[in-house]
Amino acid sequence: MKNTLEVGSILIANNTCRMIITKEGTLTLGKSYEIISKTRYEIVIIDDQNDKHTFEIAELKKFFEV
Numbered sequence: 001m002k003n004t005l006e007v008g009s010i011l012i013a014n015n016t017c018r019m020i021i022t023k024e025g026t027l028t029l030g031k032s033y034e035i036i037s038k039t040r041y042e043i044v045i046i047d048d049q050n051d052k053h054t055f056e057i058a059e060l061k062k063f064f065e066v
Contacts, residue, residue: 005043005057009035011064017047026053027063 016025037044047053
């Protein structure tokens with residue numbers, strides 16, 4: 001995985017990321033999302049529901065082109 005992920009980096013969704021309880025998708029395939037926050041293990045974007053959505057960096061390939 002790229003080590004260049006930082007705040008402001010753009011990720012392109014390759015999965016709709018359906019929520020477990022509601023089954024609603026929070027990402028749009030092919031849409032770009034900007035990283036707004038990053039820790040050593042997680043990144044945060046604003047999803048399609050206008051919510052902050054946290055993803056583990058180790059699992060980003062499941063949801064984004066990286």
